[in-house]
Amino acid sequence: MFNKVSLIALSLLAIVAIPSQSLAETVIERVARTGTLTVGARVDLVPYSYVNEKEELTGYSMDLIELIREQLEKDLGKKVKLNIVVDDEISDRIKSVINGEVDIVCDTIFTWQRDKFVDFSLAYSVSGIKLLVKKDSNLSSPESFKGKRIGIVKNSLRQEAIKVIESQVTIVNINSLEEGLKAVADGKIDGLAFDGTILEGMRQTLANPDAYKVVPNESYFRHGIACMIPENDSTFLNLVNYTIAKMMDGYLTGDSRYVEMINSYFGKDGIVTIQPDVIRNFFEMMIITREQIPPKEMSAE
Numbered sequence: 001m002f003n004k005v006s007l008i009a010l011s012l013l014a015i016v017a018i019p020s021q022s023l024a025e026t027v028i029e030r031v032a033r034t035g036t037l038t039v040g041a042r043v044d045l046v047p048y049s050y051v052n053e054k055e056e057l058t059g060y061s062m063d064l065i066e067l068i069r070e071q072l073e074k075d076l077g078k079k080v081k082l083n084i085v086v087d088d089e090i091s092d093r094i095k096s097v098i099n100g101e102v103d104i105v106c107d108t109i110f111t112w113q114r115d116k117f118v119d120f121s122l123a124y125s126v127s128g129i130k131l132l133v134k135k136d137s138n139l140s141s142p143e144s145f146k147g148k149r150i151g152i153v154k155n156s157l158r159q160e161a162i163k164v165i166e167s168q169v170t171i172v173n174i175n176s177l178e179e180g181l182k183a184v185a186d187g188k189i190d191g192l193a194f195d196g197t198i199l200e201g202m203r204q205t206l207a208n209p210d211a212y213k214v215v216p217n218e219s220y221f222r223h224g225i226a227c228m229i230p231e232n233d234s235t236f237l238n239l240v241n242y243t244i245a246k247m248m249d250g251y252l253t254g255d256s257r258y259v260e261m262i263n264s265y266f267g268k269d270g271i272v273t274i275q276p277d278v279i280r281n282f283f284e285m286m287i288i289t290r291e292q293i294p295p296k297e298m299s300a301e
Helices: 007-011 027-034 060-076 090-098 177-185 196-203 234-252 256-266 276-287
Strands: 036-041 048-052 056-058 079-086 102-110 126-132 149-153 172-174 192-195 212-215 224-230
Touching: 007 079, 027 036, 027 060, 027 234, 036 090, 048 060, 048 079, 048 196, 056 060, 060 079, 060 102, 060 224, 060 234, 060 256, 090 102, 090 224, 126 177, 126 196, 149 177, 172 177, 177 192, 177 196, 196 212, 224 234, 234 276
Parallel strands: 036 079, 036 102, 149 172, 149 192
Antiparallel strands: 048 056, 102 224, 126 192, 126 212, 126 224
């Protein structure tokens, strides 16, 4: 569907500081000068950004990045390439955006605290806190978690959010998502709290996915998934938001490219199944606050 970023290329990358440019230089000006869009990404967030069986970096967020790259090429009238910087820690990812080391980071949970330091795009997905537990457990309701050990990946969720589940749980700090999955498997924690969509995607990558479940059906604490860009760069933010809105509008109007893109991750045969009405309602809610993309612009691809 789209060109993927080879993992071989990722192995050649090192996270090094890019020489700082004038503070007046916007992302679009920098891309116009260098021909490169630098992207902070993770390689373990199924279905947003992950390495597939072909050793390619792919996912919903990476396909969105490809759309943004194409829009930059169209607006600038020149070729634009992607420079992928693997950045796992959320605190490091925010610093990278602030310092100008990367131009954009997607698959990020919006929080008001983070919004003080970077700007966020339109949300292109919505999820919330769920828990990965063993399938044979009886854990699902807030009451069932009372006194249980709940793992939280450090810096991934505000601890206040977990109180929505149950104020009397025992919080266990986990260093990484992978460590949390193993802790559930080993019985060191009773459940792992994280973004529900990602937990479901990660569950399906396990050697024995049917031994686990993601609960409950309704998320405990909802949040939007969006892209972070440097603060006060309205020109680039407008381009990113326009690209997201065009993707959503294309899906709603039945454009095959966007329908296939969304369905490959969230359709009935996708990685994480989401009912089409839920997707349509979310997309409609997001773009109704903006302007519908003019048909001539949708057909100009």
